[in-house]
Amino acid sequence: MEKSIYKSLIQMIQKVQGIGNCFPESAKIEIELPRQEAFGDLSTPLAMTLSKILRRKPREIAEEIIKLIDNKHVFEKIEIAGPGFINFTFSRTFIAEKLAELLNNADDCLKTNIGSGRKIQIEFVSANPTGPLHLGHGRGAALGGALSNLLKETGYQVVNEYYINDAGRQVKLLGLSVYARYRQLEDESYPFPEDGYKGDYIFDLAAEFARTNTKNSHIQNIADEFAKNTNKELISSLDKDELIAAITDFSYKKMLEDIKTDLESFGVVFDVWQSEKELFQKTEDRQQTAEDSKTMQQHGSTRASADGTSEVKRAIDDLRERGYIYEKDGALWFSSTSFGDDKDRVIVKNDGEYTYFASDIAYHRHKIEQKYDELIDIWGADHHGYIPRINSVIEALGYPKEKLRVLLVQMVTLLRAGVPVQMSKRSGEFITLKEVMDEIGPDTTRFLFLTRRPDSQLEIDIEVAKSQSQENPVYYVQYAHARINSIFEKAKETGAVELGTDAVSGAGLHSVKLPDFDPALFNDEEMRLIKKLLIYPMILKNAAIAHEPHRITFYLQELAAMFHPYYHRNRVVSEDRELTVARLNICKAVQIVLRHGFQILGVNAPDRM
RNA sequence: GCCCCCUUAGCUCAGUCGGAUAGAGCACAGGUUUCCUAAACCUGGGGCCAGAGGUUCGAAUCCUCUAGGGGGCACCA
Numbered sequence: 001m002e003k004s005i006y007k008s009l010i011q012m013i014q015k016v017q018g019i020g021n022c023f024p025e026s027a028k029i030e031i032e033l034p035r036q037e038a039f040g041d042l043s044t045p046l047a048m049t050l051s052k053i054l055r056r057k058p059r060e061i062a063e064e065i066i067k068l069i070d071n072k073h074v075f076e077k078i079e080i081a082g083p084g085f086i087n088f089t090f091s092r093t094f095i096a097e098k099l100a101e102l103l104n105n106a107d108d109c110l111k112t113n114i115g116s117g118r119k120i121q122i123e124f125v126s127a128n129p130t131g132p133l134h135l136g137h138g139r140g141a142a143l144g145g146a147l148s149n150l151l152k153e154t155g156y157q158v159v160n161e162y163y164i165n166d167a168g169r170q171v172k173l174l175g176l177s178v179y180a181r182y183r184q185l186e187d188e189s190y191p192f193p194e195d196g197y198k199g200d201y202i203f204d205l206a207a208e209f210a211r212t213n214t215k216n217s218h219i220q221n222i223a224d225e226f227a228k229n230t231n232k233e234l235i236s237s238l239d240k241d242e243l244i245a246a247i248t249d250f251s252y253k254k255m256l257e258d259i260k261t262d263l264e265s266f267g268v269v270f271d272v273w274q275s276e277k278e279l280f281q282k283t284e285d286r287q288q289t290a291e292d293s294k295t296m297q298q299h300g301s302t303r304a305s306a307d308g309t310s311e312v313k314r315a316i317d318d319l320r321e322r323g324y325i326y327e328k329d330g331a332l333w334f335s336s337t338s339f340g341d342d343k344d345r346v347i348v349k350n351d352g353e354y355t356y357f358a359s360d361i362a363y364h365r366h367k368i369e370q371k372y373d374e375l376i377d378i379w380g381a382d383h384h385g386y387i388p389r390i391n392s393v394i395e396a397l398g399y400p401k402e403k404l405r406v407l408l409v410q411m412v413t414l415l416r417a418g419v420p421v422q423m424s425k426r427s428g429e430f431i432t433l434k435e436v437m438d439e440i441g442p443d444t445t446r447f448l449f450l451t452r453r454p455d456s457q458l459e460i461d462i463e464v465a466k467s468q469s470q471e472n473p474v475y476y477v478q479y480a481h482a483r484i485n486s487i488f489e490k491a492k493e494t495g496a497v498e499l500g501t502d503a504v505s506g507a508g509l510h511s512v513k514l515p516d517f518d519p520a521l522f523n524d525e526e527m528r529l530i531k532k533l534l535i536y537p538m539i540l541k542n543a544a545i546a547h548e549p550h551r552i553t554f555y556l557q558e559l560a561a562m563f564h565p566y567y568h569r570n571r572v573v574s575e576d577r578e579l580t581v582a583r584l585n586i587c588k589a590v591q592i593v594l595r596h597g598f599q600i601l602g603v604n605a606p607d608r609m
Numbered sequence: 610g611c612c613c614c615c616u617u618a619g620c621u622c623a624g625u626c627g628g629a630u631a632g633a634g635c636a637c638a639g640g641u642u643u644c645c646u647a648a649a650c651c652u653g654g655g656g657c658c659a660g661a662g663g664u665u666c667g668a669a670u671c672c673u674c675u676a677g678g679g680g681g682c683a684c685c686a
Contacts, residue, residue, distance in 0.1 A: 030625090030626065030628090032625075032628075033625080034629080035624095035628095035629075035630085035631085035632085036629080036630080038629095039629070043628090043629090045627095045628055045629095048628080048666075048667085051666080052666090058666085081629075082628085082629045083628085083629080083666065083667075084666090085628075085629070128686070130686095165686070168685090168686055169685075169686070170685090170686055329684080330684090331684055332684095333684095342611090342612085342682080345684095346683085346684045347684095348684085349684040350684060351684080353684085355683090355684065355685085355686090356685075356686050380680095381613075381614065381679085381680060381681085382680055382681065383681085384612085384613050384614080384680075384681065385612070385613080385680095385681045385682055386681090387613090388612095408613085408614075410614060410615075410679080410680080411614095411679065411680065413679080451621090451622070451623085451634090452621090452622070452623090453622090453623080455614060455615080456614080456615060456616095456622080457614075457615060457678085457679055457680085458621095458622095459621080460621095461621095464620095464621085464635095468634095468635070470648065471634085471635075471648075472648085473633095473634065473635095475648045476634090476648070476649085478648085479646080479648050479649070480649095482646075482648090483645085483646065483649085486645065486646060487645050488645090489645080490645040491645080493645090494645090538625095539625095542625055543625095545625095546625075548625095550623085551623090551625080553623095554623060554624090554633080557623095557633075557634080558633080561633080561634095564649055564650070565649090565650065565651085567645080567649080567650085568641095568649070568650045568651085569650085571644075571645070572645060573645050574645095608646090609646075609648065
């Protein structure tokens with residue numbers, strides 16, 4: 001059930017269209033939030049749009065529409081302005097009714113249902129488990145997490161998924177890098193792979209491997225023994241390949257753990273962690289225990305000949321049956337040009353190895369088979385050239401390419417005091433998401449990402465972010481929330497209004513049943529504040545449709561920017577009981593909306609600051 | 610060479626499917642606390658929406674070109 005004022009107006013106009021019978025179906029009803037208060041609460045350029053179609057003057061059409069709506073209960077004023085805008089101003093009683101609905105049944109009021117239960121999967125972050133998450137991943141995580149929450153609140157069933165690239169050369173290289181550092185613990189001259197990962201965390205992994213052990217497999221037992229007795233004779237007696245396999249397994253699992261931990265403290269939770277490696281395994285193998293030592297030995301073995309009935313194989317067979325696979329120059333190709341890609345793409349190289357694209361085909365086919373209505377991939381902008389070929393896959397598999405929507409987040413350039421910091425895992429010089437969270441806090445970090453459009457490049461100066469932390473926008477909004485809490489504490493303390501015993505802090509406030517208010521007591525500033533609250537579902541809806549959570553961030557800032565001045569000008573808790581009740585109702589409503597918005601953004605709503 | 614994104618106040622950025630007189634924050638200058646949190650509030654200056662054409666009732670928004678910044682063009686991942 002839709003309760004927003006926005007919806008009410010749309011429905012009313014739709015009814016008009018029915019009655020009038022002169023409005024073509026094709027005319028879209030646009031409802032806007034006027035920039036200026038003089039233009040009312042909501043506005044539509046409908047008459048001007050119709051003017052083109054009907055070849056009549058916009059003002060004449062506007063007159064007719066107004067006559068047909070004529071609802072004194074809902075509208076205090078309907079005016080035609082400018083070239084033909086129709087401006088609606090809601091009546092005080094209607095606004096009061098809507099406020100009461102918000103207070104008494106927030107869940108219904110704030111929940112829109114544009115998704116109507118459709119299943120949607122969002123895949124994001126999906127960083128290779130070969131190093132810590134950096135700031136760019138953080139941006140993707142912030143967007144994905146917020147979008148996921150937003151879509152859940154607007155009627156979708158959402159699944160968050162992380163794709164783990166644990167099968168390719170990068171993980172192998174991680175293992176070799178850690179192995180080299182491990183050997184260097186004993187022998188400093190041991191050569192380090194030329195293109196290995198040079199970050200400090202590689203040393204940490206090597207050291208930790210030497211320290212700890214797991215008990216699951218033969219190889220790990222050897223490694224354990226090795227860790228306890230670091231003498232050179234033992235090194236030479238070991239099967240090097242087995243040791244490397246053990247180290248590789250240890251390293252990427254540890255990295256993945258760290259990534260999970262970072263994401264959790266960042267407030268992002270994934271429902272599914274999909275392993276790329278699994279896509280290469282035979283179905284039977286996958287039903288066995290995942291901790292099997294066999295799994296480890298398969299690192300990097302993405303050879304086409306050894307895959308049995310893996311997902312990858314089935315995906316390729318599927319495409320072959322559809323006629324989009326051919327052989328050339330000893331390699332296997334997918335004819336993505338059939339669907340508008342620039343060139344065809346190799347999926348099995350002439351040395352028999354699969355390309356990354358092969359598992360990506362299998363992965364997206366796998367996703368589609370989960371019966372999602374819609375798939376969203378969030379990628380870094382550096383992968384944009386990949387979009388045509390993955391769209392080709394979707395179409396080749398017989399689905400409309402709209403099934404998948406790829407959202408790009410632009411690059412994050414990190415500065416420290418104005419100087420760009422190079423970010424490369426290979427060179428080892430980069431700022432991790434964790435470091436930034438430690439310095440400026442997860443809330444600020446998320447807010448920072450979510451106050452920008454995803455498709456604009458973002459420069460973050462870590463020094464500036466730190467120095468601004470006292471006057472940070474996130475504190476501004478959080479403070480409004482905390483402040484309302486404190487008002488309620490005051491109200492309870494002074495006994496101005498009867499509140500339940502557990503009603504003061506945190507979730508308790510939400511369950512407070514306030515006495516009814518008298519709308520006649522609201523001043524102009526309060527009316528504006530309430531109207532701002534009632535517009536929130538419209539913001540949610542538009543943000544969800546556009547897949548742009550940052551609109552909520554801006555809305556919350558605007559709301560806080562209305563509340564703080566209001567607080568300064570109007571004493572909430574006073575001798576006047578009726579007035580106090582009326583104002584407490586408004587405060588509670590503001591807090592409900594703030595809390596809801598914070599929840600979507602994944603930012604804390606503190607009771608005290 | 611081809612493709613994608615960006616260019617709005619000194620700085621960082623919003624600006625809904627093309628709508629009415631383009632907005633915030635920061636920074637800067639000044640002011641506010643016997644009173645529910647001063648992480649707040651109030652007042653002030655700030656703009657050729659990169660440039661040039663076009664589309665129309667109307668353009669920061671759409672199209673073309675130019676300039677500048679970033680990214681991408683593998684049998685790498």
